[in-house]
Amino acid sequence: MMTRHSPTLPAMPPSDTKRESLAVSIAKSRELTLFIVLLVLIGATAAVKPDFLNLQNLRDVLLNVSIIGLLTAGMTIVMLMRHIDLSVASVVGVSAYAVGSLFVVFPHMPVIVAMLAGIGIGLAIGAVNGALVTFGRVPSLVATLSTLYIVRGADYAWVHGGQINATSLPDAFASIATGALFGVPNLVLIALVVLIALSVYLKQYRGGREHYAIGSNPEAARLAGIRVDRRVMIGFLLSGAIAGLAGVLWLARFGTVDASTAKGIELQVVAAAVVGSVAITGGVGTIAGATLGALVLGVINIALVVLRVSPFWQQAIQGALIVAAIALDTLLARSVARRMMRKRDHG
C-alpha cells in the first residue's frame, strides 16, 4: 500500500498543498474561527465605544463566563456521547442553597469543605441521571428533564421562600469571587484549572477518547470493547460534579441565593455548547470550543449592555445569533467535508 502511493506524493506542487492545507485547517479548526469571531466582536464594540475595554468589564465577562463555561464543559462531555443533561441548572440551584445553609449552621466551615459538599451533591444527582440512562435505559432527554423537575421541586419544597444572604457567608468564602491572584479573580482561576484538566482528559486519556468513540458510533464502540455504560455513567457523574461546583461558585459570586437560583440556565449552557460547535448529534466538540462558545455569548451580552441596546432587544439578538451560529457552523463543516471529498477523489 505504502509503496503504491508514495510515487504520487512528489508530483504534487508543494506550494499549492501548503496553501490549501492552511485554508482547510482554518476552516477545520472551529476553535480558531470562534476565536476570530470573538476578536471581531470585541474589536467592533471597542471601536464604537472605546471605554468598553476597561478592567471592570473584563472582570465581569470573565466572572460570568467562568460559571457558564464550566457548565458548558460538563455538558460537552455528555453531548459528545449523544446525550444531554438538562438537570444542571437545578443542580446549581440546590447546591448553592445547600452550601449556603451549611455556612449558616457552621459559619467557620473551611472553603474546601464547602466545595466538596457542593461537588458531592452534584455527584449524587449525576449518579441518579447516569443510572437512569444506563441501567434504566431511559433516554437522557427524558431522564434529565425529569430530574430537572424533581430536584427543582425538592429545592422549592425545602427552601420555602427562604434566602441565603451574603452576610451569612464568611469572608474567606466570599474571596473566591472578590479575591484575585496576579489580577485574575480566584473564581476564574478555579474554572480555568478545571477546564484545562477536562481538556487534557478528553484529548490525552483513553477514557476521554472513548467519549468521542461512543458518540461517533455507539455500536462500533461497543464492538470495539468499550464499556459504553460505564463511560456514559462517568460522563453524567462529571457533569453533575461540575454543576455542583458551579453552584458553590455561584453562591460565592452572587452571595444571595434562593429556590429559583440559576433557573433556566440549562438552555443557555446548551446554546453555548452548540455555538462552540459541539455537535448535538455527538462525537464532535472540544472543551476549548465550548469555552469559546460561552465566551462569545458572554461578550455579546456585555457588549449589548455597553452599546446601550435596550435590554428588551438583547434576548432577541442573542437568539438570532445562536440560530445563525448553528447554521453557519453546519455550512462550514459541510464545505470542508466536500473539499476533502474532492481532494480524495482527484488528489
Add this chain to the structure above:
Amino acid sequence: MAKPDSALSTTRRRHLQWEAMLAIVLVVSLVAGRVLSPLFLSGANISNMLADFTEIALIALPMTLIIVAAEIDLSVASVLGASSALMGVLWHMGLPMPLVIVLVLMFGTLAGLFNGLVIVRFGLPSLAVTIGTLALFRGLAYVLLGDQAIADFPASYTAFGIDTVGNTFLPMPFVLVIAGAVVFTVVLQATPFGRSLFAIGANPTAAQFSGIDVAKTKLRLFMMSGAMAALAGIVYTLRFTSARGDNGEGFELSVIAAVLFGGVSIFGGRGSMIGVLLSLVIIGVLRNALTLADVSSETLTIVTGALLLSSVLIPNLVARWRAAREKRLMAQAL
C-alpha cells in the same frame, strides 16, 4: 409460533397496555381526588381543572405529531409569549379584534415556518434550532411589549376566556381543545399524512425512498405547531386578560412531559394521540386534586417529574425483568 404480523401486534399491544395503564391511573387519581376533597367533583372545580390545562393541551396536540416524526419544538412557549405580546400591540394600534386574531395566528404560522425552513434547508437538528428560536421568539415578545402588560381587551372577548358553554361546566376555551383533539387524532391516526409521520420517525431515509416528501412534511409540522402555539397565546391572553411578554414561560417542558408521559417515544415512530389525551387529563386531575388537598405547587413539580420518569422507566425495568426471567427459563429447559 410467531404469526406473520407479530411485530405489528406487539407494538399495538404495548400501546394498548400503556393506554390501559393510563386509564387505571386516571381512575385512581379521580377516586383519590374525591376522597381528598368533597369539592373535587363539583361542577365549578371540574370547570377550573379543564380551563387550567387549555394552553398545554393545545400545544401538546401538534407536539405529539412532531415527536412521532422524531423531531422536537422547544420554541412553542416563546411563540405563545410573542403571540400574546403581538396581540396586545395590535389591539393598541386600534385594529378590530377579529383581524388581530387572524394576524396573530398568521404570525404563529410564520414563526413555525421559520423553524421548519432552518431545520429543513440546513439539515439541522430541531433540538438545536428551536433552542435558538426559543430565545429569539421570547426576545421578540419583549421587543414588542417590553415589561408592560396590556389588559384593556373588549369584555365580549375576555368573557370567552372565562365563560362556560351554556349551563354546563365546560369552559369555553376547552371547546377549542376538544375540536383540536378530534382533528389531530384523525390526522395522526387515520390519514396518509399521519401514517407518514410514523414512517419518518422510524426511519427518515427509508421514508424518503418510499416516496414521502420528508422536507415538506416537516415544514407543515412546524407550521402547525407555530399556529397552535399562537392560538394558545390568544386563549391565554383572554383567559387572564393580560398580554405580557413573559406569558407561558417554561411551558415547553410541561408540554413535552405530557406528550412523553402519554407513551410517545422520544426517538419517534411510536405513540398514539389517545395516550397523550389521557396523559393530559391525568396531569390536570392530579394537579387539581393535590392543590385542593393543600399540597404545595412545589410538590406538584416533583409529581410531574416523577410521572414523566416512571412512564419510561417502569416499562423498561419490566422488559428487563422479563428478559432475565426468559433467559433463566431457557437455561433451565436446556
